Amino acid sequence: MIEDVDHSPLLHLTTFGSEHRASHRKSSQSLQLDREIGAELFGILCKAFDFAATSAAGGDEARLIAAYRSNPELFRKLIENDEAAHDVVAMAHRRQQVDRFRRLLTDDDYFDSEVDASPGGAESIWQKFFEANPWIFGLSLGGQLLTSWDDRRLEQVVAGFSVSGVGKRVDALLRTSGRIRSMVFAEFKSHRTDLLSSKYRSGCWAPSHELSGAIAQAQGTVHRAVLDIGDRLQDKTSDGSDIPGRFTYLLRPRSYVVIGQLSEFIGEAGGEHQEQIRSFELFRRQLVEPEVVTFDELYARAEWLVSSPSASVE
Known part of the structure; x- marks a missing residue:
């Protein structure tokens, strides 16, 4: 795990090639995943390997959290424009x-x-x-x-x-x-x-x-x-x-x-x-x-x- 420029977590994945190559092993390809992309990948894996029955709730929650953190202002506007959501927030308070x-x-x-x-x-x-x-x-x-x-x-x-x-x-x-x-x-x-x-x-x-x-x-x-x-x-x-x-x-x-x-x-x-x-x-x-x-x-x-x-x- 590493940090992005805004200090948010990033998952850094790197491949090093074959162990039998003649030259010294070194990084050949790298991939970095933030929370939003990680949530999307998790959903794909659940669907591909039939994890949905046991992990759907957790996956939905992770995706919602990631979506909120990526654009919290949009979520606030959605809540402000939704009377039922406003009632839920007020009752929670x-x-x-x-x-x-x-x-x-x-x-x-x-x-x-x-x-x-x-x-x-x-x-x-x-x-x-x-x-x-x-x-x-x-x-x-x-x-x-x-x-x-x-x-x-x-x-x-x-x-x-x-x-x-x-x-x-x-x-x-x-x-x-x-x-x-x-x-x-x-x-x-x-x-x-x-x-x-x-x-x-x-x-x-x-x-x-x-x-x-x-x-x-x-x-x-x-x-x-x-x-x-x-x-x-x-x-x-x-x-x-x-x-x-x-x-x-x-x-x-x-x-x-x-x-x-x-x-x-x-x-x-x-x-x-x-x-x-x-x-x-x-x-x-x-x-x-x-x-x-x-x-x-x-x-x-x-x-x-x-x-x-x-x-x-x-």
């Missing part, structure tokens, strides 16, 4: 993101390394992750499709008649899709945040300080937004002018708190702690707003979306 979601939840060393590399701490890791993957919020939190208020970031400041300037900061500002759109708020903490604190009375466990604080924060954010903005917010263009007929409503807007994991309720022997489960479920189901969702519940929904045979890419 989402599966990769769900796998990263799983690692962030279950691999402590991986999550700690991400935190060490981020100046904002644990919550900023999730902030950035969900900003890069708004589809997880949009398809998982409710029955309606939720879209980010701003394509560039989920976190916004709610004040006055806009969502910029000094005001109440919300981790994720979204809105429903459809003819009538409504504003939706979300706050998220860390998957390591406790959902419950200590036992308050026999069989009753109190919500953790972080959970009750997050609920109060979400309720305050929604209340301030409704007071400042009113029932309806006019959509505007980049120059500040109104977009006719484009409004977002704030009529008892929905809100969510994403916090903790249900695995907190698994005991030392691997069994479920029924009193803790009952305390948590009764607490969150009696809340009018916000709705409390755990990180592992959000992950399970995202995993289902990319594993379901009927899953589609919006």
Whole structure:
């Protein structure tokens, strides 16, 4: 094997003639094969010697790899012009993101390394992750499709008649899709945040300080937004002018708190702690707003979306 001028591998074959010739043996003929030609030769050999039954899959893969490396731009154009191929690529990306979601939840060393590399701490890791993957919020939190208020970031400041300037900061500002759109708020903490604190009375466990604080924060954010903005917010263009007929409503807007994991309720022997489960479920189901969702519940929904045979890419 030798290298071409671009450092790609070449197979160099040389013949030296007969061993019985009078003169000293020397190279008489040479042939160099690159990856593309090698793949073609492999296909010819498979066909000539009936290797196709056992080697067709490997041969096809080798030829595809060689063709892609010889002209990757052409492959990209083919994919861009093929709607099905675009869906496959997009779904593959989402599966990769769900796998990263799983690692962030279950691999402590991986999550700690991400935190060490981020100046904002644990919550900023999730902030950035969900900003890069708004589809997880949009398809998982409710029955309606939720879209980010701003394509560039989920976190916004709610004040006055806009969502910029000094005001109440919300981790994720979204809105429903459809003819009538409504504003939706979300706050998220860390998957390591406790959902419950200590036992308050026999069989009753109190919500953790972080959970009750997050609920109060979400309720305050929604209340301030409704007071400042009113029932309806006019959509505007980049120059500040109104977009006719484009409004977002704030009529008892929905809100969510994403916090903790249900695995907190698994005991030392691997069994479920029924009193803790009952305390948590009764607490969150009696809340009018916000709705409390755990990180592992959000992950399970995202995993289902990319594993379901009927899953589609919006």
